Amino acid sequence: MNIVLGITGGIAAYKAPDLVRRLRERDADVQIVMTASAEEFVTETALQAVSGRPIRSNLWDKEAERAMSHIELARWADLVLIAPATAEVMARLVSGAAPDLLSTICLATEAPIAIAPAMNHVMWNNQATQANRATLEERGIRILGPGVGSQACGETGAGRMLEPDAIAAAAFDIAGSQDERLLDGKKVVITAGPTREPIDPVRYITNRSSGKMGYAMARAAAAQGAEVVLVSGPVNLEEPAGVEVTHVGTAHEMYEATHTAIENADIFIAAAAVADYRPADIKEQKIKKTEESMRIDLVRCPDILASVAALEAGPYTVGFAAETEKVDDYAKGKLRKKKLDMIIANRVGDDCGFDRDDNTVSVFWSDGEERFPQAQKALLARDLIALVAHRYYAVRGADSKDNVIAIH
Ligand code: CTP
Numbered sequence: 001m002n003i004v005l006g007i008t009g010g011i012a013a014y015k016a017p018d019l020v021r022r023l024r025e026r027d028a029d030v031q032i033v034m035t036a037s038a039e040e041f042v043t044e045t046a047l048q049a050v051s052g053r054p055i056r057s058n059l060w061d062k063e064a065e066r067a068m069s070h071i072e073l074a075r076w077a078d079l080v081l082i083a084p085a086t087a088e089v090m091a092r093l094v095s096g097a098a099p100d101l102l103s104t105i106c107l108a109t110e111a112p113i114a115i116a117p118a119m120n121h122v123m124w125n126n127q128a129t130q131a132n133r134a135t136l137e138e139r140g141i142r143i144l145g146p147g148v149g150s151q152a153c154g155e156t157g158a159g160r161m162l163e164p165d166a167i168a169a170a171a172f173d174i175a176g177s178q179d180e181r182l183l184d185g186k187k188v189v190i191t192a193g194p195t196r197e198p199i200d201p202v203r204y205i206t207n208r209s210s211g212k213m214g215y216a217m218a219r220a221a222a223a224q225g226a227e228v229v230l231v232s233g234p235v236n237l238e239e240p241a242g243v244e245v246t247h248v249g250t251a252h253e254m255y256e257a258t259h260t261a262i263e264n265a266d267i268f269i270a271a272a273a274v275a276d277y278r279p280a281d282i283k284e285q286k287i288k289k290t291e292e293s294m295r296i297d298l299v300r301c302p303d304i305l306a307s308v309a310a311l312e313a314g315p316y317t318v319g320f321a322a323e324t325e326k327v328d329d330y331a332k333g334k335l336r337k338k339k340l341d342m343i344i345a346n347r348v349g350d351d352c353g354f355d356r357d358d359n360t361v362s363v364f365w366s367d368g369e370e371r372f373p374q375a376q377k378a379l380l381a382r383d384l385i386a387l388v389a390h391r392y393y394a395v396r397g398a399d400s401k402d403n404v405i406a407i408h
Contacts, residue, residue, distance in 0.1 A: 001026070001027065001028040001029065001078050001079070001172065001175055001176070002028070002029050002031070002076050002077050002078045002079075003023055003028045003029065003030050003031070003077065003078065003079050003080075003081055003175065004031050004033055004073060004074075004076075004077040004079070004081070004105060004109075004111075005019070005020065005023070005030050005031070005032050005033070005051075005081050005082075005083065006033050006034075006035070006080065006081065006083075006085075006089070006102040006105075006106075007032060007033070007035070007038040007042065007047070007082075007083070007084070008035045008037065008038050008082060008084060008085055008086045008089045008102070009036075009037025009038045009039075009040055009041060009086060010041065010084040010085075010086050010118045010119060010161070011041060011118075011152040012083075012084035012118035012152075012160070012161035013038050013042045013084055014041055014042055015084075015161065015163075015164050016032075016038075016047060016083070016084075017042070017047060017049075017050045018164040019083055019164035019167055019168060020032070020047065020050040020051050021050055021164075022164045022165050022167075022168035023168050023171065023172075024050070024052075025168075025376075026168060026172050026376065026378070026379070028172070029053075030051045030053070031051070031053055031056065031073065031076070031077075032047050032048075032053070032055045032056065033055075033056045033057065033073075033101055033105060034047070034055055034056075034057045034102075035057070035089070035100060035102055036057065036100070037086075039057070056073070056101055057101060059100055059101040059104060070101055070104050070105055070108065071108055073105055074104075074105045074108035074109035074110075074111075075109070075110075077105070077109055077111040078111055078175045079111050079112055079113075079114065079171055079175035080105060080106060080109050080111055080112070080114075081113075081114050081115070081116070081167070081171045082102070082106075082113070082114070082115040082116070083115070083116035083118075083144075083161060083167050084116060084118035084161045085115035085116055085117045085118065086117075086118070086119060087117075087119050087123050087124070087128075087129045087132075089102070089103070089115075090115065090117065090129065090132045090133065090136060091128070091129075091132055093106055093113075093115075093132075093136060093141065094132045094135050094136060111175075112140070112142065112174050112175065113140075113141045113142070114141070114142040114143075114144055114170065114171055114174050115136070115141060115142070115143055116144040116145055116146070116161050116167045117133070117143065117144075117145060117146045117159070117161070118145075118146060118159065118160065118161035119146075119159045120151060120153050120155065120159055121151060121155060121156070121157025121158050121159040122155075122157075123159065124146060124157070124158050124159040125157075142170075142174050142241070142242075143241070144162055144166070144167055144170050144171075144241045145160070145161065145162035145166075145241060146158055146159050146160055146161060146162065147160040147161070147162050147163075147238065147239075148160065162238055162241070163238050165238075166238040166240070166241075169216070169219055169240075169378045170219060170223075170240070170241050172378065173219055173220060173222070173223030173378075173382065174223060176223070176382060181224055181225035182224040182225070182385070182386060182389040182390075183221055183224040183225050183226035183267075183385070183389055184224075184225035184226075185225070186225075186226045186227070186266040186267065186392075187226065187227045187228075187229070187264055187265045187266050187267075188218075188221045188226040188227070188229075188265065188266065188267045188268075188269065189228075189229045189231065189258060189261045189262055189265045189267070189268050189269070189315070190217055190218045190221065190228065190229070190230050190231070190268075190269045190270075190271060191214065191230075191231045191232075191233075191254060191258060191269075191270050191271060191272035191274070191304060192211045192213070192214020192215055192217075192218065192230060192231070192233065192235065192271050192272050193209055193210070193211030193214060193232050193233030193234060193235040193272055193273070194206045194207045194208070194209040194211070194233045194234065194235075194272070194273050194275075195233045195248070195249065195250055195253075195254055195272065195273075195274050195275045195301075196233070196234055196249050196250060196275075197250055197251065197275045197277075197278035197279060197301070198249075198250070198282045199279050199282065199283065199287070199296060200282065200283040200284075200285065200286050201283075201284070201285070201286055202286050203286075203287070205275060205277075205278070205279070206234075207273045207275070209233070209235075209272070209273035210235060210236075210237070211232060211233065211235030211237055212237065212377050213271050213320070213359060213377050213380075213381070214230070214232070214269075214271030214272060215230070215232075215235070215237050215240055216377040216378050216380070216381035217269055217271055217381045217384065217385060218230040218240050218243045219240040219241075219378070219381065220378070220381040220382045220384070220385040221267075221269075221385050222240060222241070222242045222243050223382070224385055224386075224389065226267075227244075228240075228242075228243045228244065229243075229244045229245075229246065229261040229265075230243050230244065230245045230246070231254055231257045231258050231261060231272070232245055232246065232247055232248065232272075233248060233249070233254065233272055233273075233274075234247075234249060246261065250275075250278065250301075251274045251275045251278060251301035251302065251304070252278075252301065252302065254272060254274060254304060255301075255302045255304050255307070258304050258308065259307070259308075262308060262311070262314070262315065265315040266315055266316065266392065266396075267315050267316045267317075267318065267388060267392055268308045268314070268315040268316070268317045268318065269318045269320075269388070270304060270305040270308070270317075270318065270319050270320060271320050272304070273322065274301060274303075274304055274305075275301050276301060277298035277299065277300060277301060278298060278299060278301050279296050279297070279298060279299075280296075280297040280298060280299045281297075303338070305317065305319045305338055305340070306338040306339075309338050309339045309340050309341075310339065316341045316342075316388075316391070316392045316395065316396060317340050317341050317342075318341060318342045318343070318344065318388055319334060319335070319338060319340045319342070319343045319344070320343070320344050320345075320346070321334050321343055321344070321345040321346075322345075322346060322347075322348040323345065323346075323347060323348065324347065324348060324349055327345050327347050327362065328345065328362060328364075330345075331343050331345030331362070331364055332364050335364055335365070335366075341365060341366075341391065341392075341395060342363060342364070342365045342388065342391055343364050343365075344361050344362075344363050344384060345361060345362050345363070345364065346359055346360065346361045347360075359374070359375070359377050360372060360373055360374040360375070361380065361384070363384070363387060365391055370387060372384070
């Protein structure tokens with residue numbers, strides 16, 4: 001994957017070396033193109049060290065142009081990514097003006113372009129910036145973020161650059177999914193993360209799920225053109241770009257939100273680690289430590305996955321099975337018992353599964369299976385979504401996509 005990374009002059013440029021590292025971890029070749037004002041925020045030396053390539057910044061650099069001209073660079077790119085993208089560069093892209101190397105490459109490339117805006121929240125909300133954003137989106141330029149939060153200027157609002165890992169994941173998905181958008185026109189609902197079952201106003205029962213796998217699946221499904229609704233328990237993750245996220249706390253709330261979202265859904269993927277039991281009654285006041293021991297009575301939570309699988313004319317339904325032993329047997333048992341179309345099984349324990357960036361899984365359906373070796377969750381999610389799409393079209397058939405067959 002060849003990525004031209006444009007860095008423009010915003011304070012978030014200090015995160016650029018980290019972004020380069022994240023892209024290179026995913027095996028991308030990164031050619032950095034800096035604007036003059038970016039050099040105020042981050043040094044060429046640091047960027048050259050992490051990217052392993054000489055930095056390009058000047059359209060008129062004869063020696064660099066001889067090695068690879070700006071037109072060749074524009075052709076070389078599988079993706080042009082601008083992060084951070086200032087209000088100024090957005091305006092320049094809209095106007096089509098090309099006074100420097102980066103904007104010239106943007107005009108000359110046929111590769112997809114993605115930008116991660118970063119600016120003060122008032123600048124972001126300014127009518128001119130919003131009109132430029134809308135124009136760029138209409139022209140197919142992917143806008144990643146911005147996030148909401150505290151800003152370098154001391155104020156709070158929308159305009160923070162997304163975190164490097166989120167940008168890298170989104171960029172990779174965009175560049176990797178240009179040829180086949182397997183889920184164009186399909187609606188996919190995904191649950192992710194843990195649930196929290198309150199005991200009293202200050203305590204709850206939860207589990208170790210980080211939500212990373214579900215979020216990666218949501219991002220991968222969106223990159224394949226799906227309309228994605230992500231029903232998320234409490235996690236500490238950046239919202240995936242282009243995905244509608246509904247935040248919930250308890251299993252009951254997740255059940256309600258899922259059934260609201262499931263109408264017209266084509267595919268449901270249950271990646272959440274939903275509590276199987278919740279306290280029978282939630283104490284209104286904080287429980288005091290009066291006794292030497294105590295009991296909490298628990299009652300069953302609704303099984304969201306099984307309830308969706310039982311819907312008449314429901315979506316193609318995919319479950320996850322996190323097991324500490326007999327992974328294949330237990331997973332196949334759940335596939336049958338919950339009447340699922342597919343189950344994705346992984347082993348969990350101290351050394352694998354939860355709250356890690358990589359994972360290894362086995363996938364089972366009624367008459368087949370596939371094993372996926374250890375891989376970054378983002379890459380694994382991409383392959384899993386392709387497999388889900390393939391199986392979905394194989395089973396639900398009607399408008400099957402010709403190009404899906406080529407993948408598996
Ligand atoms: N799941 C769900 N709602 C629940 C419990 C689980 O939707 N109340 C979903 C999970 O999202 C996952 C799958 O069911 O996709 C498997 O969950 P798991 O808890 O491993 O399975 P159980 O059937 O609850 O079996 P056990 O806990 O005994 O392993």
